Amino acid sequence: MRNKLTIGAFLLMLTAFIVVLALPADEESIKSENRVMATIPPVNKETVFSGEFETGFESFIGDNIAHRSQITDFSKTLDEKRGFVPKTGKIISTNKDIGTGTTQKQTLLVADNTIMEMFIRNDKTEQEYADAINRYAEKLPENIKLFSMVIPTQLEFKEPIYKNLQDSQKDTIDSIYSKLDSRVGTVDAYGLLSEHSNEYTYFRTDHHWTQLGAYYGYSAFMNKEGGQAVNKDDYETGKIQGVLGYFYDRVSSDVATEPDTIEWYDIDYDKHIKTTMYATDEKGEMYSYNGVMYDRSKANYNFFFGSDHPIVEMTNEKNPDGKTLVVLKDSYTNVLAPWLIESYKNVILVDPRIFDGDFQMILDKYSPDEVLVVNYIFTTVFSDYCNLLENLYN
Known part of the structure; x- marks a missing residue:
């Protein structure tokens, strides 16, 4: 029956x-x-x-x-x-190169009109990254303070249905910080970015944070360093609309995304910041070339400094008695540096990917009070970047 x-x-x-x-x-x-x-x-x-x-x-x-x-x-x-509202999204496989010449597989998630990197942690390179920073802790003179800031990406602050598709960036940052020498001051950019995750802190079509997002990273650093962050509301802003970032060209044209807006803060409104770029010649000697903090001829992320440079020297003529900060950086620092220079006399940006000299050369030339290592979290899964960072200080 x-x-x-x-x-x-x-x-x-x-x-x-x-x-x-x-x-x-x-x-x-x-x-x-x-x-x-x-x-x-x-x-x-x-x-x-x-x-x-x-x-x-x-x-x-x-x-x-x-x-x-x-x-x-x-x-x-x-x-x-049943309490379940289905979400739509698309996962795209591509390749990634952070500027070191090495390519790795990359997975992108397209959801909520946004293209986001999906993070997969690597225990081996986490240790390599920590070892590289610990080399500076070991070799830097005792009078120079050392800080580390690892920056998460926006997928970390999305709804769990999206966020949980990747490894925890918070756990990874905590793991790296736990491996650092006690001399290293760890900067909690994650905390402030999480508190302001409902704001426009990351681009939708690019892997970088916005200048607003970088402000919260700068504020977190000043909290750790013991200084006072400037008030972002004291500055006028400008906008470049209809911007399509790096990720837009890496996905198919049928993916639904919303163009970005670059909002920049007019920090150098009265021309009190002097910016000079440096590189090294075949003899290892430094030579300078002209550069600008805001390149108004660019309608993308290269608006900030035009691009990456081996060395960028910034001087705040309104703060002659301030300190000197050296930043070991990737491209995330390009939008952070305009905030940093407001709190220092000199800010020196050094990019390990394209600087051919030795870090001792930087110490001898600038005699910094502090060194800050700033990288976004995906650099911690690239062994070649970790090696470049460590071997910079022979």
Whole structure:
């Protein structure tokens, strides 16, 4: 009897499915999603064994069911009553190079009109990164203070359904900080960024933070350093709208993203900050070339300093009795440095990826009071960057 009931229920469901499939398709439902209806894929050995036919056929069946919009709405209602609201997203695999010449696999998540890197931690390179900073703790003269700031990315502050697709950046930062010498002052940029995660602190189409996000990193550093952060509201702002960042070119054109706006703070409104770029020649000698803090000819992240440079020397003529800070940096520092120079006499940016000299040369030339190592978290999974950072100080 039970078998008859089971068979009867199955036949009833099969009959209902055939009837619904035989009725005219709900084309308006497909049009509302701004796409064309799926068609039956070709049947051959490649499509069958690769799974392409199965996936395509399922899409064809789903699109050609009558009353599709009503069925979809009913399904959403059931999900909401269960306390679950489905999310949409797309995962894209590509390659990543942070500027060291080494390429690694990279996974991007596209959700909420935003393109985000998905972080996978690496215990081995975490130790390498900590070892590199500990080298500076060992070798720097005792009168020079040393700080470390590891910056998380925006996926860390998204809803759990997105955030949990990656490894915990908070756990990774805590792990790295726990491996550092007691001499190193660890900067909690994570905390302030988390508190302000509802603000426009990261770009939607780029992997960098905005100048507003960098302000919270700067404030966290000043809290640790013992200084006083300037008030961002004291500065006028400018905007460059319709900006499409680095990630936009790495995803397909059908991905839904919203263009960014570069909002910059007019820190050098009265031209009190002098900025000079330096590089080294084939003899290891430093030579200078002109540069600007805000490159108004650029309508992307290169608005800040034009690009990365081996050495950037910044002087605040309003703070002649201030301290000198040397920053070992990646590109995240480009938007941070304009805030830093407001609290120092000199800020010297050194990029280990493209500076060919020795760090002792920097110490001899600038006699800094403090050294700050600033990197965003993805540099901690690149062994070659960790090696460049460590070997800079021979």
